[in-house]
Each structure stands twice: as C-alpha cells, then as structure tokens.
Amino acid sequence: MTQVQTTAEKNGFEGLGIAPRLLQILQQNRFTTPTPIQHQSIAPAIEGKDIIGIAQTGTGKTLAFGIPLIQRVAQQNGRGLVVLPTRELAQQVNEMLQRIGRPLGLRTAVLIGGESMRRQIEQVKRNPHIIIATPGRLIDHLEEKTVAIGNVKILVLDEADRMFDMGFAPQINKIFEHMAGPGARQTLLFSATMPDAIVSIATRHMTLPVRIEVAPAGTTIEAIEQEIYIVKKESKLPLLETILREHTGSVLVFSRTKHGASKIAKHLHMQGERATDIHSNKSMGQRREALEGFKIGKYRVLVATDIAARGINVANIQLVINFDIPENSEDYVHRIGRTGRAGKEGKAISLATPDQQSDIRAIERLIRKTLSVKRHESVSEELLAIQKLIRKRPSPRGGGYRQSAPSAGGWGTKRAFSPRGNSPRSFARTNRAPRTH
Template sequence: QTGTGKTLGFGIPMIQRLTQKPGRALVLVPTRELALQVDGTLRKLGNPFDIRSVIVIGGMDMEMQVKLFKKETIRVIIATPGRFLDHMEQKTTDPSDIKMVVLDEADRMLDMGFAPQIKRLAQFLPKDRQTLLFSATMPEAILKIAALYMQNPTHLAVAPSGAAPEKIVQELFIVKQESKLKLLAKILEQYGGSILIFTRTKAATWKLTRSLGQMGHQVNELHSDRTQGQRRHALNGFKTGLYRILVATDIAARGIDVKEIELVINYDLPDETENYIHRIGRTGRAGQKGRAITFATPREGPDVRAIEQLMKMSLQVMNAPGVTVEHFYHSDDKGKKVHVYEHEARHTSGRPQFPSPVSTPQKARMAYKIRRFRRRK
C-alpha cells in the first residue's frame, strides 16, 4: 500500500545499524525524483549521528560523485541502477564495504527495464550483506528477485498487494476525450488546494500544462523530457505552493511525498493497472484523508474494470454538471457496439454493468495491456 512510511521503514534500522557497525548502505531507486526525496528523509535521520549520504543519479557531475565516495562520513549511497553500475564498471568506488542493500519501489524498477542492471550490480556486491526489498505491489517478478538475491527472506505486508489507502474518496467520471478539458476546468473551480494531475504521455502533459496556464492557473509540468533542474524546480515549486497544480506522467506516481495534496486527477488512465494505486496514493498520505478523481472515456470500461478487480472494490460513478456524461460500451461477438451503462439523472445505483469479469487480477492486467497495444497501432 502507498503512503505507509516505507522510507522510514528501512531508514531507521539502516541508521541504527550504521551507528553500531562499520560499512556503508546502498539504496537503489527507479527515478531521480525519488532519489532526491529519499536523500532528504535520510539526511534528517543521519545528520545527528554524522552519517551523510550521496546521491548517484544521471544528470549530475560524475567526478563530484567520485570525490564524495571518498569521504569517510558518506555512509549511505542513494542511486539509480544505471548510474551506480557505471561507477562499478569504471571502478570509481569499492563496493566491498556495502553491508546493507535496499531496493525501493522494486516493482517500478522492473517496469522501467532495470532488471539487467540489478542483476549486473549483484555481481559486484558482497554476498555477506543484508538485503531489503520494498514494493507497494508484489507481482510474480518481484518474488523471483527475492528468490535470486535474498536468503530465506521474511515477507511483511502492511496491507494486501493492490490495496488503496482507505481514507481516499475515489470518483469516476465517464466523459468523451474532447470534453475532458471542460470537465477539468469545472472541477478545478471547486478545489482551492494543491492538485496533482496525471496524463499518459509527455506530449499530453505539455499540452495540458499550457492550456491550464492560459486559464490563469499556477501550473508546471513533470516528465522525463525535462532537464534535472527543471524537474527539481517543478517539484519543489509544487511542494512550496509556488505552483498549485502539477501535471505529470507516471514519473511522479511512485514514492513522491508532497504533504497535503488535496486532489489527484487521473486525466488519462494509466498504461499499467497498478499505477492507478500509486497515482492516487499521492493524496491521503500517512493515514490522512484524500480525494482522487478519474476520467474514463466510453471505450475504457474494461480498463476501469481491470483497476477495480485489482483493488477488489468499485469506483463511484459521478455526474458532471454542465458536461455530457457518457456511457461505457463494449463489442459483442459480431463486432456490434453494445451499451453497457448510461449514467443519467434517473439512475440511482451509481454502478455501471461492465463486461464479464476476468477471473484474476493478473489476467485483467494482461488484457488491459493488450488493448492498449492494439489502440496504439
């Protein structure tokens, strides 16, 4: 489950161990933003004990990182797999004193294709080490990593895999693609706090950011085409209130901890079903209340169903004043469109009748990916 304090979950025992024994710790994370955030948390824990950390990510001076490696007070390395592997292969640091390894957001690292780098890194690391693996979801690929790189691991679950935070109110609007911006404008008028909006592509992020800016909103964007400085400015500006709205791809869905985000909006459904949980987990952090609103087009009923199956709960379908609310449909065996649900004022149940359910969340995710692939073609 997201927002349960995983960073402190490994940070506190890590600092405790480093104060008692020599050696260093390595934290591997999937994104630069998460590396910066983990560093901020560990600095607060380690500074009173003179335990410092170094960030090893792309976009930063590699020579400066080498200099920091040599400092005795640098006991924690926070790195993305690719950049740390560069250091290992160039032999710019000695990994023999690494006694503790943390894989944070491990499922996301696999989604981003880091499995080969992790496998290569494991060859450099000492076998006599403690390994901790943290993940908000626990797919089969994660269990395989645990079997390869851990010895008799203990499995601790804060909540069932795929569980959404209980205090987040989740709402669903069925709306045509061309009506999304109009609906978004109406929703933004109803909320005065910080709002995080997720889109599926970098191009959509760029376009929506400019549309909202033209409406007079204080807004910035966050995606992988931005420079490291631009990404840091956007995230820090969002945290400090310089920007009330942040429009982002799924780069911001994992581990980014911004206090008191009032609302998360899924302007587009995510490519990966599990990312829905990570997205909405940016609000309602640490047991606080939150709200998440999702836009789905009429064709995306099966995709919504896949998300609901993963969470083992139903989303509340809402009516949008002033915006035509659409219906879900699917195709029958003859290719004819069949209306599944039409949400109008006379409907009181609030639940669409989706196509027949898939037997398992795993099959639902696979069907979801196949539909996305076909649409892109």
C-alpha cells in the same frame, strides 16, 4: 518466507531496539509514533534479518528501512547501498537519511543521472557510509570501476516493483552480481505490490526474508474517496477546468505522456491557473523548481507523468486527477497514493473514455472495490451501452514502461566506494539499545 500481517499499532519507537541516541533524534524531529510498516520492520531489520515490506506510498517506508540502515552501518562500521527508481525519490530519501543521521556524523552520496559528474565524484571521495543510487547510474560506475559494492553490508531496494516496471530488471540482476552472496549481506526490499519478479529476487538473493504486509497487496488507502467520470476525449479539458474550480486545494494531475502533460499544464496556465508540469524531458533543475514550487504553494496544480512522479512526496495534496487512465492498473494504486497520506482524507478523480470500461474493471479487481462511475454529459447512454458490448472481452493490459535505464559516462577516476576508514566517533558509537518486551 515468514509473513507478518498487521494493522496500525500505536506503540512508540522505544521498544524496537533503536539506540538511545537515535531515539533522541527521532523525538527531536517529532517522530513519536511509528507507522505500521515501521513498527513491524524496524526490530527484525535491526536484528539483521532480510525484510520484504509490502506497503503503499506515503506509509513511512523511508524510516522503516532508514533507521535500521543507519544504526547497523554504525554498529558494523560498514557501508550501505540504497537503490531506487528515480532521481527525485533518491533526493528525498537522502534528505530523510541526512535529517536523522547527520547528528551522528553520517555521510551519504547520491548517484543519479542529470547531475554533475564532478560533484558526484567529490561525494564518493569523501568515503560515504551510504550510497543512494538509481540503477542505471550505479551500473555506469560499476563498469567504470569508480564504485565497488562487494563489501556492502546492507542493501535496500526501494519501490522495487516500480524499478521492474521501468525496465530495470537487467540492471538489478547485474548489481547483485557485483555484490557478496545473500549470507554475507542484509537485504531490505520494499514494494507496493508483490509481482513474480519480487518473488524471484527473494528466492535467489535473500535469506529467509520476513514478509511484512500492512495492507493486502493491491488495495488503496481507505481514506481516499474515488470517482470515475466516463467522458469523451475532447471534453476532458473542459471537465478538468470544472473540477479544479470545485476544489481549492493542491492538485496533482497525471498524464500518460510527456506531450500530454505539457499540453495540459500550458492550457491550465492560459486559463489563469497556477500550473506547471514535470516529466523526463525537463532538466533536473526544472523538475526541482517545479516540485519545490508545488510544495510551497507557488503552483496549485502539478501535472506529471508516472515516471516523473515517483519521487513526489508532498504533504497535503487534496486531490489527484487521472486525466488519463493508467496503462497498468497497478499504477492507479501508486498514483492515488499521493493523497490521503498519514491518515488524512484525500480524493481521486479519474477521467475515462467510453472504450476504457474494461480498464476500470481491472482497477476494481486489483483494489477489490467497486468504484463510483459517473457519465459525463458528453457521453450518451446509447454510446455507453454500445461500448459495453464492444468491450465485453477485456483487452490485454499494458506492458509496463519502455523507458530505458538512465545512462551516464564514467567520472574519469578509479577511486572506488569502499568500507575502509573515515568513521566518525559519534557515528560509530551509536550502539544498539537492549530490546524491551
């Protein structure tokens, strides 16, 4: 595995082997300077190399794989497959690919749970160049033989560590069983962390992958100011109200549970706050309305669970509040990465109970930084000292999410996704530009 580590580089997209027409589209969309992950990933990916990209959320990963994906699919008249953990993330990746690829005639299909089967089968009938899918729904189609992926030339696994956290390992392995071997396809894998499961994929399913790490694994974005309050459980809601009064911008609040998210949002709404919640008990339409309302300012506060928040990509979130400390310290990195994006300043405040000090230490070890910890007035110094003694030995870390893969029935059709025909000339003519040195 070849490894590349880098800091931000301010070179343009011109020297990365991107086709002239794609460069023009990027400029028209005001993408002029690649982020570090884009700068390091695009050129080797266009050359056909397998990539492992280690980068946090909000670092431009979608274009890092999207540009090579669109260009190589056009060059090869082949097909691409993007597999990712959540519905919301699938929709947002599709929006970005369409934004760049639509002028070239790109067609995509989005295969996710919670949407009309009839509409999805209509998408597949249009013979898309790229399918974007969540693991559970893709497996459903593979089993029903409504989709065949044996001839896919480029596979993208986005937020791979999150898919394993959500229990999708069996589905990911099964997807590989339906595909051609490593030498017959290109694989681009992007992840915020590098757990053993990712190393296993690289060993078994990738060919000499280039590892690109734009920041040490487990670190958070430096622009984010981080604070932790030690507070009794019954004092969390009043403290949350105080924090919200002190901050006027948009706020993303994380809860461990669906019930907790609903309770927090309802409480804030009763206090006159423009708040809503998003979690897996909500319908797709409700989740979309909540997210769009948060984006346009209809809601100032969005309360979310970790799973539902995976697709949230909202600019200018000023504050992230961890109402509950996450079960896994890696989730802390994912959560606070929603603020401080694109080099902007951000702030994250976490509310921890006195018996969670070992969880705080685990987070500090992961991010390699000592956090500012404040004692709320609800917690006496004596109680804090007692809890420090009780929690001297770290407790076992939480074991990931127990959510099962999304499930859906077949479409009642046997038409498979295949790489034959229907390639617009404008799309097929996207030839690669010569490399410049």
